Amino acid sequence: MDEGMDEGMDEGQRLTTREAAERLGVKPETVYAYVSRGQLTSRRDPRGRGSTFDAEQVDALARRGGREPSAGGDALPRIRTGITLIETDRYYFRGVDATELARRFRYEEIAEWLWTGTLREGIGFDAPEALLVAARRAIGALPAHSGSTDRLRVAAIAAAVADPLRFDLSRDAVLTTARALIPTLVDALPVVEEPSRGTGRPVDRVDRVDRDGDDDGSLARRLWSRLTARPAGEPGVRALDMALSLLIDHDLAASTLAVRVAASARAHPYAVVSAGLGALEGPLHGSASGLAHRMLTEVLERGSAAAVVADHLRAGRPVPGLGHRLYPGRDPRAEALFTVLREVPGAGPVLTAAREVEATTARHAPLHANVDLALAVLSVTAGMPAEAGETVFAVARTAGWIAHALEEYGEQPLRLRPNGQYNGPRPPGDLPGAGRL
Known part of the structure; x- marks a missing residue:
């Protein structure tokens, strides 16, 4: 009925x-x-x-165009891309199931796959000293209350200034920049000290040695120490690497469109990444995991998902971490990440809280957990701050932004310049202030 x-x-x-x-x-x-x-x-x-x-x-x-738009909408030409395809409840990188890639390969290897179409197993990324020194100095000058994403934006700009060859947009030069910029962003972030060794506040040093003594040099392991003081056990690092891999790209999201517009104007790769990071600053893209983190923390504290969900609905707020307009069913990124999170020590109660939120909300609306909720499970379990999910998202998506920039550099320049549809007063208008002495 x-x-x-x-x-x-x-x-x-x-x-x-x-x-x-x-x-x-x-x-x-x-x-x-x-x-x-x-x-x-x-x-x-x-x-x-x-x-x-x-x-x-x-x-x-x-x-406002609430219906699902075609690629690029009416104002922009259809943007051709061979990077990501989203179909029903699955998505693919260069025609290969993205979740299967994330299960079998590390973030750096998948980044290479997106950039070149060639999978180089075992590849690692290291930050050049000049870029890293400049980025760390710039971060060190920021106010103490600055967040990780603030630091990423500053690090990208500082690294650009330190690279006199940044304007070389040849394919090989852009790939060299990409392999240097991503580790610079990670290694420039301060390491979080263990409480027993200090105040628990971030300190400005680079520590590539895992506290368990098993250093594989991966970006996920190095990023872990920038997000939490807890030891980087293998299951935790694997979950973080999975999150990075799953989030590398997702078609023409808002930040990716900003990146392609910048690349269309032939901005260099550092500026392209800065454009993407700027789009992430908005509350509607990239920061939803922080809201989900706070919600899960409240569920664990109160011991009731129903009470927390009810508070959100009573206040007219959407329940964070649920639903995605591109996936009418389950978000494949969330399900893949939930699978590896089950192996992380201490994740059980947080996973249960997330599933209870999903089940409780389903009585009101048929929504499924999205990747923001899965990211929140990781950040809460690992003792990371609420903004950690946004940092993971930004670092991960940098590789996808570079892939889209490489594509856009091969297109006609300035093609992403729509004409405005003027709806103001028709001319001729009176000159403002006319008639005054």
């Missing part, structure tokens, strides 16, 4: 899920995804027949 309208509402004021979906031109599942992202608010039908939506809000979303 279809959901009905609230009898107490004026006709046309509230829409059922089916009616909202029809106005937006999407599936009902996507309507709930808009709710999870805060683009729509829902209200339970007091007769228990589902959710209702404000018609004016739905129409406003439709006017």
